[in-house]
Amino acid sequence: MTELTQVLGRIDRDGDEVVVVFDRHYATSPDDLWRACTDPDRLARWFARVAGDLTEGGEFTIHFDDGDVPRCRILTCERPTRLVWEWPIGDVRTVVTAEVSADGEGSRLVLRHARLTDGQVAGYAAGWDTYVRTLDAHVDGTPAPDWVATWSALHELYAADPA
Numbered sequence: 541m542t543e544l545t546q547v548l549g550r551i552d553r554d555g556d557e558v559v560v561v562f563d564r565h566y567a568t569s570p571d572d573l574w575r576a577c578t579d580p581d582r583l584a585r586w587f588a589r590v591a592g593d594l595t596e597g598g599e600f601t602i603h604f605d606d607g608d609v610p611r612c613r614i615l616t617c618e619r620p621t622r623l624v625w626e627w628p629i630g631d632v633r634t635v636v637t638a639e640v641s642a643d644g645e646g647s648r649l650v651l652r653h654a655r656l657t658d659g660q661v662a663g664y665a666a667g668w669d670t671y672v673r674t675l676d677a678h679v680d681g682t683p684a685p686d687w688v689a690t691w692s693a694l695h696e697l698y699a700a701d702p703a
Contacts, residue, residue, distance in 0.1 A: 544693040548669050551661055551701055558656040560665040562672050563648065568679050570647040574620040574640045576679060577649065586678040587671050602627075627653070629660065649675075662701075666694035 549562040566573050576582045580590050592600030596617045602609040609627060616624040621640055626633040634655040641648050651672065656664055670690045677684040 544690065544697065547665070547694060547697050547701075548672055549665055549698075551665060551698070556657070557654065558658060558661045559652055559654040560656065560661060560668055562651040562668060564651075564672060564676070565643050565646055565648055566676070566679050567646045570640050570642050571620055573647040573649055573679070576675060577638050577640065578619075578623060582678070586674040586684070629656075632657075662695055662699040665698040665701075666691050669694045669698070 548564065549560050552559045552561060568576075576586070578594070580594070583590055587602075588605075589603040590600050591603065592598060592612075594600055594614065596614050599611055599613050602612060611628050613626045613633075614623070615626060615635070616622060623638045625636050627636050628634070632655055634653060637650075637652045637654070639650045641650075649672075651668065653664055653668060670685065670687055673690060674684045674687070676682075
């Protein structure tokens with residue numbers, strides 16, 4: 541693996557709330573990118589398996605290799621541009637927003653994970669960064685990065701972020 545020296549996301553802070561933001565261009569149509577972010581079969585290829593009610597107000601579970609995240613809930617689904625869902629972390633219901641739009645010859649994804657704490661941000665930022673890189677590979681049809689090695693390198697970079 542090439543040494544990782546740059547993160548793809550940014551960390552925004554507003555008081556005690558921390559938000560991780562990724563803003564990425566993809567050489568695919570907005571419809572294809574939307575499907576990659578919302579279709580369970582496509583999600584399983586770059587993010588994780590999801591199961592449950594994937595309609596607005598519905599609850600679903602994310603099935604990661606190292607454990608499940610139950611009781612996620614879709615707050616808003618404005619097909620094919622905006623998806624907002626709650627991700628419970630302990631007693632806090634963090635919020636993930638994915639916005640898809642046309643961008644020149646391709647499309648743009650703006651992904652935000654809000655309501656994180658300072659203690660959580662490096663791990664979740666590194667996780668999303670690794671998943672965004674895996675989504676890049678999925679859309680481009682190239683090999684996905686090694687998840688553990690990529691996350692570990694990115695975790696160090698995000699943990700050093702003074703923002």
